[in-house]
Amino acid sequence: xxxxxxxxxxxxxxxxxxxxxxxxxxxxxxxxxxxxxxxxxxxxxxxxxxxxxxxxxxxxxxxxxxxxxxxxxxxxxxxxxxxxxxxxxxxxxxxxxxxxxxxxxxxxxxxxxxxxxxxxxxxxxxxxxxxxxxxxxxxxxxxxxxxxxxxxxxxxxxxxxxxxxxxxxxxxxxxxxxxxxxxxxxxxxxxxxxxxxxxxxxxxxxxxxxxxxxxxxxxxxxxxxxxxxxxxxxxxxxxxxxxxxxxxxxxxxxxxxxxxxxxxxxxx
Amino acid sequence: xxxxxxxxxxxxxxxxxxxxxxxxxxxxxxxxxxxxxxxxxxxxxxxxxxxxxxxxxxxxxxxxxxxxxxxxxxxxxxxxxxxxxxxxxxxxxxxxxxxxxxxxxxxxxxxxxxxxxxxxxxxxxxxxxxxxxxxxxxxxxxxxxxxxxxxxxxxxxxxxxxxxxxxxxxxxxxxxxxxxxxxxxxxxxxxxxxxxxxxxxxxxxxxxxxxxxxxxxxxxxxxxxxxxxxxxxxxxxxxxxxxxxxxxxxxxxxxxxxxxxxxxxxxxxxxxxxxxxxxxxxxxxxxx
Numbered sequence: 001x002x003x004x005x006x007x008x009x010x011x012x013x014x015x016x017x018x019x020x021x022x023x024x025x026x027x028x029x030x031x032x033x034x035x036x037x038x039x040x041x042x043x044x045x046x047x048x049x050x051x052x053x054x055x056x057x058x059x060x061x062x063x064x065x066x067x068x069x070x071x072x073x074x075x076x077x078x079x080x081x082x083x084x085x086x087x088x089x090x091x092x093x094x095x096x097x098x099x100x101x102x103x104x105x106x107x108x109x110x111x112x113x114x115x116x117x118x119x120x121x122x123x124x125x126x127x128x129x130x131x132x133x134x135x136x137x138x139x140x141x142x143x144x145x146x147x148x149x150x151x152x153x154x155x156x157x158x159x160x161x162x163x164x165x166x167x168x169x170x171x172x173x174x175x176x177x178x179x180x181x182x183x184x185x186x187x188x189x190x191x192x193x194x195x196x197x198x199x200x201x202x203x204x205x206x207x208x209x210x211x212x213x214x215x216x217x218x219x220x221x222x223x224x225x226x227x228x229x230x231x232x233x234x235x236x237x238x239x240x241x242x243x244x245x246x247x248x249x250x251x252x253x254x255x256x257x258x259x260x261x262x263x264x265x266x267x268x
Numbered sequence: 269x270x271x272x273x274x275x276x277x278x279x280x281x282x283x284x285x286x287x288x289x290x291x292x293x294x295x296x297x298x299x300x301x302x303x304x305x306x307x308x309x310x311x312x313x314x315x316x317x318x319x320x321x322x323x324x325x326x327x328x329x330x331x332x333x334x335x336x337x338x339x340x341x342x343x344x345x346x347x348x349x350x351x352x353x354x355x356x357x358x359x360x361x362x363x364x365x366x367x368x369x370x371x372x373x374x375x376x377x378x379x380x381x382x383x384x385x386x387x388x389x390x391x392x393x394x395x396x397x398x399x400x401x402x403x404x405x406x407x408x409x410x411x412x413x414x415x416x417x418x419x420x421x422x423x424x425x426x427x428x429x430x431x432x433x434x435x436x437x438x439x440x441x442x443x444x445x446x447x448x449x450x451x452x453x454x455x456x457x458x459x460x461x462x463x464x465x466x467x468x469x470x471x472x473x474x475x476x477x478x479x480x481x482x483x484x485x486x487x488x489x490x491x492x493x494x495x496x497x498x499x500x501x502x503x504x505x506x507x508x509x510x511x512x513x514x515x516x517x518x519x520x521x522x523x524x525x526x527x528x529x530x531x532x533x534x535x536x537x538x539x540x541x542x543x544x545x546x547x548x549x550x551x552x553x554x555x556x
Binding site: 003007010019020022024025028036037085088090092094095101105107108115116117120122138142199203204210223241247249252253256 | 278302379382398518
């Protein structure tokens with residue numbers, strides 16, 4: 001009992017420390033700039049929503065969130081569409097070069113995005129995709145597709161092969177079996193793969209910023225605008241930061257029952 | 269699972285192959301192409317062989333950046349792996365409190381990296397940040413924009429705050445996969461808490477720890493956005509890591525040949541070290 005109490009105390013202390021920086025950001029987002037720069041207060045004295053109002057009324061601000069959401073969604077869809085059949089193939093079949101291909105895929109997860117900066121910029125400019133959502137979505141596939149194949153392969157290997165064989169005996173064609181029977185069986189795995197694809201695409205900025213200028217600019221790039229001639233607009237910066245945390249919270253809420261299995265990446 | 273030999277499976281892999289070839293092979297070939305040429309402008313390129321590589325390897329600024337990078341990644345692994353295991357062991361195992369814990373732990377992972385930098389930029393300031401203000405109140409002379417040691421401590425602390433939850437969540441899911449019977453057997457044997465950890469939990473955590481070490485190494489070795497926002501690489505170049513040096517070279521100075529040679533060396537180092545980790549850990553596995 002004593003042991004459990006100590007554990008409970010430890011984890012509570014850790015989570016409080018973990019939340020402190022976020023509390024501070026939230027606290028600051030409800031303050032005026034005078035209050036932020038004037039004195040240190042633990043709760044807003046003059047509670048204001050003006051910082052949020054600035055973001056929600058100015059299209060050049062809120063379009064950043066829309067742009068980010070668009071390319072993240074496209075990326076998640078592309079990632080799942082190509083990764084699902086590939087993960088099935090890696091899990092069920094032996095074929096020429098399968099191991100090499102798998103490791104080559106994973107090696108792309110190890111590639112520093114900075115390495116691809118210049119060639120990506122030139123590649124997407126030359127095919128006329130510069131400053132489009134699809135360019136960022138495709139660029140993020142570089143690290144999301146290998147990860148999704150890896151996660152899904154783990155989940156698919158957990159499904160006994162007898163299901164596949166039974167479906168064939170029942171006269172299902174492969175596409176019909178895959179969509180009608182197989183995908184519903186591994187839906188938690190798909191949820192987890194989608195979660196990771198969302199996560200890594202949503203948080204990435206280096207590639208997203210380099211491949212866009214105006215029309216598809218992500219929110220992260222717009223946030224640097226708060227540094228104006230009269231110094232940094234701390235209140236709006238904090239509010240913009242808080243708003244970037246919300247989509248992540250929403251997604252984590254959807255997969256909350258699968259997080260534990262999810263972080264095992266399908267292979268324990 | 270016994271797999272069936274079937275070369276038609278290539279059709280299922282083909283979309284991934286085309287997509288990744290498009291977004292990895294073509295850019296990589298471009299980099300290789302640049303790394304052996306000196307380019308003055310369109311149509312004015314000269315083949316220079318390994319000249320760029322030799323120059324990059326001898327460049328002191330890059331060597332310093334590489335040294336800092338290894339130091340940073342080593343510090344990250346030494347702090348985050350044990351801390352993550354410890355947190356996973358403390359987490360509640362069932363009920364509402366467990367899922368609340370999981371959600372709260374996942375939050376730092378879902379914050380865009382530039383915002384992580386912004387949060388700590390604010391949090392660490394002596395005038396408007398809780399952390400910097402608190403330290404100054406305690407009489408510690410702390411200023412991360414002026415003092416190299418403070419800048420390093422802040423970047424490290426930020427990374428620990430940001431990524432330890434990933435290690436903890438990986439370990440937590442590994443711990444959940446241990447059957448209850450193992451613990452019951454240990455109880456009958458009157459095994460100590462340490463013995464349970466050393467002989468039951470740690471061996472079972474090995475596969476997730478391999479993933480955690482590899483992911484943490486790779487991502488800390490490629491870190492760019494967070495320190496860039498927090499310190500801008502300073503004071504001086506004390507927190508300038510490899511990705512920032514490369515980005516400045518490629519986009520800022522447009523020094524294409526040198527940047528390309530540097531890119532390839534950088535990529536090869538990540539691949540080599542990851543491979544070393546992976547084989548070392550799986551080799552230990554076989555010896556048992």
